[in-house]
Amino acid sequence: MAKELKQLTPREENYSQWYNDLVVKAGLAENSAVRGCMVIKPYGYAIWEKMQRALDDMFKATGHQNAYFPLFIPKSFFSREADHVEGFAKECAVVTHYRLMNDPEGNGVVVDPEARLEEELIVRPTSETIIWNTYKNWIHSYRDLPILCNQWANVVRWEMRTRLFLRTAEFLWQEGHTAHETREEAIEEAQKMIRVYADFAENWMGVPVIMGTKSANERFAGAVDTFTIEALMQDGKALQSGTSHFLGQNFGKAFDVQFATREGGMDYAWATSWGVSTRLMGALIMAHSDNNGLVLPPKLAPIQVVMIPIYKGDEELRRMTEELEKIASKLRAKGISVKIDNRDNVRSGFKFAEYELKGVPVRLVVGPRDLANGTVEMMRRDTLEKENVALEGIENLVEKTLEEMQQTIFQKALSFRNSMITKVDSWEEFKDVLENKGGFILAHWDGTTETEVAIKEATKATIRCIPFDTVDEEGTCVFSGKPSHRRVLFARSY
């Protein structure tokens, strides 16, 4: 194993291979035997659980409740909303039968042809349809509104090409589905939730994001408006990390969800939906990692501090471990998660490399030398800086360091991201920046889908969003030369 870990491909050569190696070698996930699906391993899942918990708290704090809706959706539900079908039809897993039987020819088990379902069931690619079919029964009056539900679930999208965490056939996510009395309230909800996502990305994951509105072409199937958070990976490609949709009355009408209004009339309910997925794991990995492996922000690290004894012989190992236990209990009292690695079958150098690969924020090493001096060697993962520090009061220093690292990791990603936003005013410049620098490009666009598609075909770059903080500015479209009133954000993306 030792040698293997060193062979992480330098990112310059092939970033996606490097990424894949890292995910597997750090023990986060691996490809499963099932096409396009992945196995999330315990260490990876521990990170996801921390994300889940933090997000869930944020949802609760904004008045949402968790619920659960069926995995299977009758096929007919999909045809209710025209744009929605079109968006998802190409990537659905379909259940057609409900029983197996022994092959009469003796070749194991086959599908029982007698057991064909009258109406096929679709494995949910997203739950708007089944949820709005349910909301129809829940909503009769304006007094029943708003409904603010979230569900944690798995969904299936039969993607052509998959990539660990970023795009797998089955993935874990949360999807919020809300119903409102007015258009304004629904829009406010959708915007509130994209801000919750941005807050989470920046303050928990340490990943800076740009909030904005999707262009018509990139909008969610069935939405009136899609809001997004866009992050930038270290290879200069953008990653859509979360979306929040204002669905208008599209699903209210499609599922006939009408309610008695305050004024005594009838109206269709207004909807939003919003979601983030295990793709966030991909964002976390690609935003911070270096060639030694993962760099995890302390708030999401399953192990925040690893402690490694240096020793000769069993007796010394026992003494060092005892010493580490004392430090560990002080750290644990502060709510810090600590692991003592006193395995005697691998050497300390191996352990150092292993925890760096796994992104453990702080490493403490204690050997006989330290014991004599009353010191500990402390290393922080983000800078790889080592320091001999006093054993006395170590818990306060570690606590402070973890907080500092959370900031440092974010600041580093932020200054990288900011350095990768380029304003361009000509088509030549646009292509040049895309080819040679990458990252986000702020450029004028004439607002038409034709131009957007033409740019995509020519360069593979898409409009990531029209940022919320865009200021009005007159100019001409970099592609068509037609008048434009603001710059939008372009990038190549995952």
Added chain:
RNA sequence: CGGGGUGUAGCGCAGUCCGGUUAGCGCGCCAGCUUCGGGAGUUGGAGGCCGAGAGUUCGAAUCUCUUCACCCCGACCA
């Protein structure tokens, strides 16, 4: 779905063009000794239906056909 590639030990690979003892190597694993402040050294050992099926041949990891799986590059997407 198009174009390319790969299936040989737990992992990474060589061998395949040009068929020929008992199929190799590195890492890992097990046991012993020496080590232990940045991925240990050494000695011994275990581990294989060469992806699956059919064929050609005295003989197949190697040739032919069929099939399955996975990876990479596109189109699609959180």
